[in-house]
Amino acid sequence: MDSEAVEIDGSVMEGGGQILRVSAALSCITGSSIKITKIRAGRSTPGLRPQHLTGLQLVSDLCSGSLQGASIGSTDISLTPGKTRAGNYTADTQTAGSVCLLLQVALPCALYADAASQLCLKGGTNAEMAPQIDYTVKVFKPIVEKFGVHFDCDIRMRSVGFYPKGGGEVKATVNPIKELTPVTMTERGNITKIYGRAYVAGVLPFKLAKDMSAAAVRTIRKEIKELYINIQPQQEKEKACGNGNGIIIIAESSTGCIFAGSALGKKGVYADKVGIEAAEMLLKNIRHNGCVDEFLQDQLIIFMALAKGTSRIRTGAVTLHTQTAIHIAEQLTQAKFTITKCEDELSRNITYIIECQGSGAVNPNL
Numbered sequence: 486m487d488s489e490a491v492e493i494d495g496s497v498m499e500g501g502g503q504i505l506r507v508s509a510a511l512s513c514i515t516g517s518s519i520k521i522t523k524i525r526a527g528r529s530t531p532g533l534r535p536q537h538l539t540g541l542q543l544v545s546d547l548c549s550g551s552l553q554g555a556s557i558g559s560t561d562i563s564l565t566p567g568k569t570r571a572g573n574y575t576a577d578t579q580t581a582g583s584v585c586l587l588l589q590v591a592l593p594c595a596l597y598a599d600a601a602s603q604l605c606l607k608g609g610t611n612a613e614m615a616p617q618i619d620y621t622v623k624v625f626k627p628i629v630e631k632f633g634v635h636f637d638c639d640i641r642m643r644s645v646g647f648y649p650k651g652g653g654e655v656k657a658t659v660n661p662i663k664e665l666t667p668v669t670m671t672e673r674g675n676i677t678k679i680y681g682r683a684y685v686a687g688v689l690p691f692k693l694a695k696d697m698s699a700a701a702v703r704t705i706r707k708e709i710k711e712l713y714i715n716i717q718p719q720q721e722k723e724k725a726c727g728n729g730n731g732i733i734i735i736a737e738s739s740t741g742c743i744f745a746g747s748a749l750g751k752k753g754v755y756a757d758k759v760g761i762e763a764a765e766m767l768l769k770n771i772r773h774n775g776c777v778d779e780f781l782q783d784q785l786i787i788f789m790a791l792a793k794g795t796s797r798i799r800t801g802a803v804t805l806h807t808q809t810a811i812h813i814a815e816q817l818t819q820a821k822f823t824i825t826k827c828e829d830e831l832s833r834n835i836t837y838i839i840e841c842q843g844s845g846a847v848n849p850n851l
């Protein structure tokens with residue numbers, strides 16, 4: 486093990502898988518070796534789960550790295566990165582572990598390769614506790630494009646929920662970049678559009694999709710009366726596996742902000758409830774007048790840290806995931822973050838500006 490390795494405590498703050506993703510991606514990009522200890526120490530099943538292990542192996546492959554100690558359940562790993570090379574990479578969680586979280590760790594790395602890369606990611610596309618693939622494509626993608634990040638996502642097979650285990654497949658093509666551009670998103674503007682999809686897959690009846698959609702529209706209508714809300718009920722057909730249902734609702738603002746609320750069906754939970762959960766999540770995320778929702782916040786931190794120059798993003802309450810990503814980014818790069826609370830005297834609305842002096846990482850391979 487490299488004696489210069491940066492030591493990362495995997496149990497700090499949020500203490501979850503996100504620490505691994507941010508550290509591994511930044512290790513690959515900056516060329517610093519890392520040693521992560523106490524991985525997911527506070528979780529009921531500590532150590533690496535299949536999704537985390539697959540993500541680390543993918544990063545190690547991308548940067549011709551040496552990954553030590555990584556197996557299911559490991560709480561300590563080390564990664565010594567080499568040169569990041571473009572290519573065709575395949576990663577399979579072999580479970581419902583999220584392909585979107587595989588993309589979350591691999592995308593920043595592939596940006597710093599010498600040419601475009603194809604990532605074939607297998608696992609769950611619409612899984613719990615992770616972005617649904619629709620979120621990655623419709624919310625995350627257009628916003629990271631503001632940093633200069635360009636990738637395409639071909640959803641070859643959806644895998645909805647936890648059963649059967651995995652089976653989803655997404656092919657992402659990632660274009661490399663010389664350096665990332667900083668982003669300013671401080672003006673929320675007005676909400677101009679609300680739309681989404683409510684879907685069922687497998688043996689579940691189409692009626693559930695209609696019930697989720699109707700309940701979501703009713704819930705949003707209580708607060709937002711003037712906009713047409715189009716949540717399309719859909720029956721996933723040949724390009725889906727698993728018996729599940731879910732919903733994602735997206736709101737766009739006049740200044741180009743995008744927010745979402747989403748939910749997945751569970752055994753014994755009425756479809757109406759799933760629709761209401763997603764609608765309430767969306768409403769919560771647009772009430773605060775920030776420019777990103779509670780999930781995009783933490784997902785943008787790595788790009789802010791790498792960009793050349795100052796990024797500013799207005800948010801609602803800063804999540805622990807975001808604070809954790811900032812903590813790791815500051816450990817592994819020269820980026821400096823500040824968080825400023827802003828209180829609007831008239832509306833009593835509280836927002837925060839996350840400002841980052843980015844480290845200006847330059848792609849040495851282009």
Ligand SMILES: Nc1ncnc2c1ncn2[C@@H]1O[C@H](COP(=O)(O)OP(=O)(O)OP(=O)(O)O)[C@@H](O)[C@H]1O
Nearest residue numbers: 501502503525528614615616617620747780783784
């Ligand atoms: N509904 C959602 N919509 C969009 N993104 C989401 C949603 N739920 C979670 N996420 C994102 O998924 C990621 C989850 O990270 P987290 O570390 O909690 O998960 P994990 O890797 O499964 O680890 P652990 O099991 O240790 O919690 C975060 O980036 C979070 O923003």
